[in-house]
Amino acid sequence: MSFIRDIAPGILLFFLGDLATTYYGLMSGFTEQNPIANGAYYAYGFEVLIAAKILFFSLLYLLYKLANKRYWNATARTVSCVGLYITIKNALLVF
Secondary structure (H helix, E strand, C coil), rough: HEEEEEHHHHHHHHHHHHHHHHHHHCCCCCCCCCHHHHHHHHHHHCCHHHHHHHHHHHHHHHHHHHHHHHHHHHHHHHHHHHHHHHHHHHHHHHH
16 A cells, blocks of 8 residues: 555545646636635735645545545545546536
């Protein structure tokens, strides 16, 4: 069981895919639909969204270290599925 191997789809979709489509949308004049992320973005800039993703994946690493394998596998797959959904939703809105 390797954290990076297990969470690679989540990193691609939830981290990179969501950030890329969100950045493109924000630069194209769209607004962030998440009210907390929107407030943080307008108060601190796009960097706070990157920091939030890094914090999220840091907490996932802690969960990886503490959880049993079955629970971790379900969590990693869920993060990947949510990332896929968010990336597709953002892409459909901005492209």
